Amino acid sequence: MTRIRFIIEKEFKQIFRNAVLLRMMLAAPVLQLILLAYAANFEVKNLNIVVVDQDHTTYAQRLVGKFRHIDNFRLKGYVPAYKPAYRELLASRADLILLIPPHFERDLGKENRASIQLLVNAIDGSKAGIASGYAQTIIRNFNDEIRTETVAVQQPATGGRLEIENQYWYNPRLEYKTFMVPGILFELLILVGGMIAALNIVREKEIGTQEQLNVTPIRKHEFILGKLTPFVIIGLVQFTMGLLVGIFLFQIPVVGSVPLMYGFAFLFLLLCVGLGLLISAISETQQQAMFAVFFCLVLFILLSGLFSSTENMPTWAQYLNTLNPLRYIIEVGRNVMLKGSTFRDMQSQFVALLLMAVALISLASWRYRKTV
Amino acid sequence: MDAIVIDNVSKAYGSTKAVQTVSLSVKPGELFGLIGPDGAGKTTLFKILVTLLRPDEGRATVVGRDVVKDFRALRSLVGYMPGRFSLYPDLTVEENLSFFATVFGTSIQANYDLIREIYVQLEPFKDRRAGALSGGMKQKLALCCALIHKPEVLFLDEPTTGVDAVSRKEFWEMLQRLKERQLTMLVSTPYMDEANRCDRIALMQTGQILAIDTPSGVEHLFRKPLYAVKAAETFRLIQDLRKAPFTQTCYAFGEYLHLTTEEGTTPADIDRYLRERRHEHVTIKPIQAGIEDSFMALMQHG
Numbered sequence: 001m002t003r004i005r006f007i008i009e010k011e012f013k014q015i016f017r018n019a020v021l022l023r024m025m026l027a028a029p030v031l032q033l034i035l036l037a038y039a040a041n042f043e044v045k046n047l048n049i050v051v052v053d054q055d056h057t058t059y060a061q062r063l064v065g066k067f068r069h070i071d072n073f074r075l076k077g078y079v080p081a082y083k084p085a086y087r088e089l090l091a092s093r094a095d096l097i098l099l100i101p102p103h104f105e106r107d108l109g110k111e112n113r114a115s116i117q118l119l120v121n122a123i124d125g126s127k128a129g130i131a132s133g134y135a136q137t138i139i140r141n142f143n144d145e146i147r148t149e150t151v152a153v154q155q156p157a158t159g160g161r162l163e164i165e166n167q168y169w170y171n172p173r174l175e176y177k178t179f180m181v182p183g184i185l186f187e188l189l190i191l192v193g194g195m196i197a198a199l200n201i202v203r204e205k206e207i208g209t210q211e212q213l214n215v216t217p218i219r220k221h222e223f224i225l226g227k228l229t230p231f232v233i234i235g236l237v238q239f240t241m242g243l244l245v246g247i248f249l250f251q252i253p254v255v256g257s258v259p260l261m262y263g264f265a266f267l268f269l270l271l272c273v274g275l276g277l278l279i280s281a282i283s284e285t286q287q288q289a290m291f292a293v294f295f296c297l298v299l300f301i302l303l304s305g306l307f308s309s310t311e312n313m314p315t316w317a318q319y320l321n322t323l324n325p326l327r328y329i330i331e332v333g334r335n336v337m338l339k340g341s342t343f344r345d346m347q348s349q350f351v352a353l354l355l356m357a358v359a360l361i362s363l364a365s366w367r368y369r370k371t372v
Numbered sequence: 373m374d375a376i377v378i379d380n381v382s383k384a385y386g387s388t389k390a391v392q393t394v395s396l397s398v399k400p401g402e403l404f405g406l407i408g409p410d411g412a413g414k415t416t417l418f419k420i421l422v423t424l425l426r427p428d429e430g431r432a433t434v435v436g437r438d439v440v441k442d443f444r445a446l447r448s449l450v451g452y453m454p455g456r457f458s459l460y461p462d463l464t465v466e467e468n469l470s471f472f473a474t475v476f477g478t479s480i481q482a483n484y485d486l487i488r489e490i491y492v493q494l495e496p497f498k499d500r501r502a503g504a505l506s507g508g509m510k511q512k513l514a515l516c517c518a519l520i521h522k523p524e525v526l527f528l529d530e531p532t533t534g535v536d537a538v539s540r541k542e543f544w545e546m547l548q549r550l551k552e553r554q555l556t557m558l559v560s561t562p563y564m565d566e567a568n569r570c571d572r573i574a575l576m577q578t579g580q581i582l583a584i585d586t587p588s589g590v591e592h593l594f595r596k597p598l599y600a601v602k603a604a605e606t607f608r609l610i611q612d613l614r615k616a617p618f619t620q621t622c623y624a625f626g627e628y629l630h631l632t633t634e635e636g637t638t639p640a641d642i643d644r645y646l647r648e649r650r651h652e653h654v655t656i657k658p659i660q661a662g663i664e665d666s667f668m669a670l671m672q673h674g
Binding site: 002003006010013017018207208209212214215216218 | 447
């Protein structure tokens with residue numbers, strides 16, 4: 001037992017001496033949290049809209065005015081004809097073109113119907129979807145306004161209308177940050193737990209100290225425990241810092257139990273260091289380890305549901321995702337933090353994470369052979 | 373009982389036979405040298421003896437313990453100084469030493485006596501990081517770390533490779549002093565001139581042992597007439613001598629060529645042969661064979 005303590009002590013000495021790494025380990029997660037939460041934002045703002053108004057009537061101006069007063073859109077200006085507008089679209093100076101044909105007001109007044117054309121730049125599919133959604137809502141509102149004005153004169157009250165009003169639970173204002181921060185908070189643990197741990201052990205191999213330790217009476221489990229404990233501790237410190245940033249800077253509500261979150265953070269860190277250990281056992285150089293960690297990390301993050309919902313992924317990807325630890329921990333993070341889910345609710349995630357942690361650590365210990 | 377017994381040990385990496393049926397034994401308190409060029413299999417043999425590698429065939433014991441079966445007990449009894457500096461460069465001299473002491477369950481104070489002479493030279497730098505030490509100092513620190521748990525047998529794999537001449541000399545003097553304390557040592561080196569410092573040596577090449585004897589015994593294995601030859605144009609000299617009818621072997625050794633000849637060749641014969649080929653400033657003198665001559669001869673005849 002005392003030997004484990006000496007290894008941990010040595011490990012901390014080395015970590016604290018590596019000032020650059022230490023600063024990076026503690027500052028990078030906080031910075032990433034701040035940057036990702038602000039930048040990785042799917043709310044579509046500042047959509048450039050170009051208008052081709054061939055009608056020049058009050059109605060046409062009222063419609064354009066509607067776009068002007070919503071901050072999702074930025075009116076780039078009017079162009080006289082379709083062609084120059086199309087050029088704006090090609091040059092990516094416009095995301096959206098609103099084409100109001102001649103006789104728009106007349107048709108609307110006389111025939112009670114008129115058409116307008118909306119051209120959306122769909123290079124970025126999700127952005128285009130959201131943009132056209134916004135635009136359609138605006139146009140529908142305009143339509144309703146006009147109809148109530150004209151209808152009111154002719155025949156009052158044409159029966160009831162069904163209004164649907166959405167209420168968003170747990171994130172009532174659909175704040176993107178609220179949704180992202182719990183996910184990122186856990187995602188960052190994999191960096192310290194997985195990457196730094198893997199690189200640290202491979203470094204011992206590279207500088208030859210691993211061999212030197214192998215001729216000492218240090219036992220396999222002592223080495224593994226001594227190596228991994230510091231990273232679990234640093235991971236928990238990092239988690240605390242991230243949590244504080246989330247609560248105080250982003251005002252994320254913490255509805256669920258904080259000890260439960262720490263419990264899961266601990267379990268997840270064990271899993272991460274297990275992964276790091278496994279990677280270090282199969283790599284000979286830091287380069288190899290770096291590549292392996294990076295490969296896992298990118299795959300985990302992209303499939304995790306951090307940025308896009310897992311339910312919309314193809315079936316095979318969903319199957320693959322049952323092996324993605326990040327997916328479970330992000331579910332836990334969001335549910336516990338925002339919804340107040342209890343351990344009971346998170347049982348299946350707990351079992352999945354526990355199984356993976358046990359599997360990874362056993363596999364790594366088995367693979368990590370003391371005699372080369 | 374012998375401190376180290378190696379019995380028909382073989383080890384291969386894929387198709388490369390690193391060590392082939394090697395047998396040798398080292399007596400307690402002996403300073404035993406394993407001499408051979410790079411790639412002779414010295415390091416592999418060391419790794420087998422310090423329980424880092426398992427032999428494919430044969431068995432070996434160190435202080436009576438089998439290197440495979442009793443590896444755990446053995447690890448506390450041997451000290452290993454690998455050929456490459458393998459300490460923590462980001463820990464200080466003192467931290468490295470106390471770390472290795474603690475993993476062996478001891479302390480610097482407990483065995484200070486054994487390392488004192490070496491450690492006093494390191495003491496002024498004890499707060500310096502190991503990575504910032506000079507080559508000679510690194511090597512002394514490595515030796516201290518290998519000795520800190522008071523091993524019964526010390527394995528030193530090429531301890532003087534890449535170290536300056538003064539440090540090399542100092543290092544061998546340190547080993548001599550350790551020998552006075554009855555410590556058994558197995559040292560490998562590619563330098564023939566260091567062989568004379570050992571009690572006994574084994575000449576090793578391509579995984580096999582060519583000879584085991586005392587340094588002078590190895591020198592006496594060489595029986596042919598041997599001459600040191602020098603002339604103004606060394607390169608032409610070596611080419612001409614290798615073509616000469618009386619020549620058996622001819623190698624460059626520093627400024628002289630070492631020439632072995634057929635029985636009955638006199639220095640006058642050699643001198644005449646060289647004068648016919650217009651060599652100037654020719655010196656020819658009969659010499660005693662050194663270890664290197666023996667080694668070269670053994671290499672030739674297997």
